[in-house]
Amino acid sequence: MRQLTAIIVGAGARGRFVYGSYAKKYPEQFKIVAVAEPNEERRSLAAxxxxxxxxxxxSSWEEVLSNHRIADIAVISTQDRMHYEPTLKALALGYDVLLEKPMSPFPEEVIAMARASQTYNRLLTVSHVLRYTPFWSKIKETIASGEIGRIVSIQLSENVGYYHMAHSFVRGNWNKAEETSPMILQKSCHDMDILSWLIDRRCLNVNSYGSLLHFRPENAPSGSTYRCTDGCAVERECPYSARRIYEEDSSHEWSRFITNELTPAGIEQALLEGPFGRCVYRCDNNVVDHQVVNMEFEGGTTASFTMSGFTHDISRTVQIMGTLGEIRGYMEKNEIKLYPFGKEVVEVPLAVEEGGHGGGDEGLVREFLKEVRRENSGGGQGLTSAEASVQSHLMAFAAERSRLEGGHSVSITSINDQSICSVGS
Known part of the structure; x- marks a missing residue:
């Protein structure tokens, strides 16, 4: 197995804790040889x-991509609106690219990146990590076996988790659509992708409703303050307390994302000075905290999707209804049950993998590296190529347009005059 080399463009949470961690865990497969990151502390940690x-x-993507190719792979893990230019430049220089989702908040950029991958004959793989998990792979396999017949309808729920909602989409980096992406694209393009993959037909029409219902100034409790550290009278009772989420987090699951100084003093300083100490009712957020989407696919298959920030855990549940049977699954429990009509329920055996996104993070990198080696010998484009990702992005764009227009039905082809069908033409 030839060791592949990579540059990391953006050494934040995903760049460091997913791709950087994989390189340290499997050095015989993957070596990081350069990092582009504007934050000096992150550059120092990467070094x-x-x-x-x-x-x-x-200090910038322009510098690392200024001249010739210095590695096999470019991992683009910058913020959403900083994907387009470095991706095009990396492809032009001859890199195979692993790109964080979403590809871009703009339809024309999504399609242009997919076309550039074809033009330069390089891999452009999007980090739709759910396809690489044992859970969703087994569901796809069960559907393909024909045991439930033809898919009639799917119900999929993404339970964001109240603490994840507060961290990422109220206080954190993805709290304003105009600076990153709408919630349905940034958080839930995974789910649009899974629905597209399972149904395996073109999505035709979408309608959607949702809003920022709760995390608003008028909902701030009496006695609350601008920061949870400012003597808030209700901090101890508030489930969104920054002290509760970060200071009392002995595992550092969330505190590691707000400071590199994982000591009581370091976490306290981050809460006193940074955005993560703010009251959730007094932030500058504007993305939705709940949304529903209904979809119609070719052949009459339908799907419904619910995203909510008001759940006790971070999980996904799915119900797939076919003409001959039904599948029900709970991803975080690694539980899949098959209900063939007229027969006994079957517990579908499922391998369990460790790591983020139910093993999908490592699965993504592992399969991408295999594809790079195959591609260098004339292989294919991979499971989550840019071409495969275009439809799910267009579904998310249509959902957001529908939501903003009061739930009116939006056709996929109206999002851009070049739909998924024309990307490969």
């Missing part, structure tokens, strides 16, 4: 963790 010299540390 230490991957043994990089100063001439392999860059």
């Amino acid at each position: 230490t963790e991957h043994g990089l010299s100063n001439d392999r540390l860059f």
Whole structure:
């Protein structure tokens, strides 16, 4: 197995904790040879963790992609609105690219990136990690076996989790649609992708409703303050308390995303000075905290999707109804049950993998590396190629337009005059 080299463009949470961690865990497969990151502290951490010299540390994507190719792979894990230009440049230089989702908040950029991958004959894989999990792979396999017949309808729920909602979409980096992406695209393009993959037909029409219902100034409890650290009278009772989520988080599951100084003093300083100490009712957020989407696919198959920030856990549940049977699944419990009509229920055996997104994070990188090796020998485009991702992005764009227009039905082809069918033409 030839070790592949990579540059990381954006060394934040995903760049460091997913791709950087994979390189440290499997050095025989994957080596990071350069990092582009504007934050000096993150660059320093990358240098230490991957043994990089100063001439392999860059403060911008323009610098690391300025001249010739210096690695096999470019991992683009910048913020949503900073994907387009470095991706096109990396493809033009001859890199195979692993791109964080969503591809872009703009339909024309999504399609242009997919076309560039074809033009330069390079891999452009999007991090739709759910396809790489044992859970969703087994569901896809069960559907393909014909045991439930033809899919009639799917119900999919994404339970964001109240603490994840508060961290990422109220206080955090993805709280304003105009700076990143709408919630349905940023968070739930995974789910649009899964529905597209399972049904395996073109989505035709979408309608959607949703709003920012709760995390608003008028809902702030009496006695609350601008920061949870400002002597808030209700902080101890508030489920969204920053002290509860970060200071009392002994595992550092969430505090590691707000500071690199994982000590009581370091976390306290982050809450006193940074955005994550703010009251959830006094932030500058505007993305929705709940949304529903209904979809019609070719052949009459329908799907409904619910995203909610008001759940006790972070989980996904699915119900797939076919002409001969039904599948019900609970991803976080690794539980899949098959109900063939007129027969006994079957517990579908499922391998369990460790790691983020139910093993999908490692699965994504592992399969991408395999594709790069195959591609260099004339292989295919991979499970989550840009071409495959275009439809799910267009579904999310249609859902957001429908939501903003009061739930009116929006056709996929109206989002852009070049639909998924024309991407490969």
